[in-house]
Amino acid sequence: MGELTTCNSCGSELDNLSQADCPVCDELSVPKGAICDSCDNPAEFQINGSPTCESCHESAYPID
Numbered sequence: 001m002g003e004l005t006t007c008n009s010c011g012s013e014l015d016n017l018s019q020a021d022c023p024v025c026d027e028l029s030v031p032k033g034a035i036c037d038s039c040d041n042p043a044e045f046q047i048n049g050s051p052t053c054e055s056c057h058e059s060a061y062p063i064d
């Protein structure tokens with residue numbers, strides 16, 4: 001069995017990552033009032049530390 005951890009905050013399964021490193025929580029921890037880096041919509045996610053709105057986030061992570 002591998003060392004799978006489940007994030008307490010978002011429930012994502014993390015592979016040997018501490019909760020502080022959860023990439024899902026990182027993406028969702030956007031500062032209040034932040035504006036998307038790529039357009040002028042309110043940001044709802046973070047990609048690599050850049051505030052990103054929902055539609056730009058979908059473009060960055062296309063759903064199969």
Ligand SMILES: [Zn+2]
Pocket residue numbers: 007008009010011012022023024025026
């Ligand atoms: Zn998480």
Ligand SMILES: [Zn+2]
Pocket residue numbers: 036037038039040041052053054055056057
């Ligand atoms: Zn945007």
